[in-house]
Amino acid sequence: MPELPEVETVRRHLEATIPGRTIRSVRLSGKRLRAPVSRGLDRRLRGRTFVAVRRHGKYLLADLDGGLTLISHLGMSGRWLFMKRPPAKLPPHVHARIAFTQSGELWFQDPRRFGLLELVNTGAVSRSPGLSQLGPDPIASPPTGESLRAIGCRARTPIKTFLLDQKRIAGIGNIYASEILHRAGVDPRRRAMALSAADWKAIAGETSAVLEEAIARMGTTFSAYRTLWNEPGSYGSQLLVYDRGGEPCRRCGTPIRRVVQAQRSTFFCPACQKRRK
DNA sequence: ATCCTATCCTGTAGGC
DNA sequence: TGCCTACAGGATAGGA
Numbered sequence: 001m002p003e004l005p006e007v008e009t010v011r012r013h014l015e016a017t018i019p020g021r022t023i024r025s026v027r028l029s030g031k032r033l034r035a036p037v038s039r040g041l042d043r044r045l046r047g048r049t050f051v052a053v054r055r056h057g058k059y060l061l062a063d064l065d066g067g068l069t070l071i072s073h074l075g076m077s078g079r080w081l082f083m084k085r086p087p088a089k090l091p092p093h094v095h096a097r098i099a100f101t102q103s104g105e106l107w108f109q110d111p112r113r114f115g116l117l118e119l120v121n122t123g124a125v126s127r128s129p130g131l132s133q134l135g136p137d138p139i140a141s142p143p144t145g146e147s148l149r150a151i152g153c154r155a156r157t158p159i160k161t162f163l164l165d166q167k168r169i170a171g172i173g174n175i176y177a178s179e180i181l182h183r184a185g186v187d188p189r190r191r192a193m194a195l196s197a198a199d200w201k202a203i204a205g206e207t208s209a210v211l212e213e214a215i216a217r218m219g220t221t222f223s224a225y226r227t228l229w230n231e232p233g234s235y236g237s238q239l240l241v242y243d244r245g246g247e248p249c250r251r252c253g254t255p256i257r258r259v260v261q262a263q264r265s266t267f268f269c270p271a272c273q274k275r276r277k
Numbered sequence: 278a279t280c281c282t283a284t285c286c287t288g289t290a291g292g293c
Numbered sequence: 294t295g296c297c298t299a300c301a302g303g304a305t306a307g308g309a
Contacts, residue, residue: 076302112303
């Protein structure tokens, strides 16, 4: 679910909400997420104050005083929710409840439990598993045709799969990979190493454009994703190919095709995205 | 080294 | 209505 635009939306909302708030208590569900929640996370967070919220790819980094950083990843179904007045009845799948001395609670909810909560020393963030291997963030360091070609010109993998590889570029997921390639006019099945300089330039430009436009609309909501305020994102209405198998291409009317690559659905227009270019 | 496959988990949509 | 299967926005250990 949450890709870079959704995670960036949550980051901005967290940044506007939690810095300056001090943690009174943390309650954990005890359930294992993608990995076990850091041991003693509840005890170590007590009394700490949030300072800032950063992001790298799909990872959120919430810095606290005392040199600590709370790393989180939303996986497929995770959400951060800020509850001004927490309801008496706890909804299902809330794995962390962070209560503040000021007011309000911050909840981490994740039905499928593919998410991640980890507490590390701020200086050790980049050595944390997952983050240590991450490629450049396309918002912090916008890709160029040349920068992408440099990392992709020897990759035998299809360009769609290439864009999903977080070690190469951090933050693109299944929705935006299809959208970027459609707007760039590149067939998702072509091997990265076979792309021309013009193809790479188009992909680089559309990567920035699609991600920025999606951020402006607070991301894409199909079902689960919500912002910190429990609101859906509205980029779904802008999608040109994702989840539109069989429907007419908005540009040329040709039916959108769905194929499976590396166990994931890919959507593309066979007319707008020709093999050769 | 590189790439593909199966797997973690729950919720939901669609076929019957 | 219910039962069953397929599939879902992600990441990763293991095998080829």
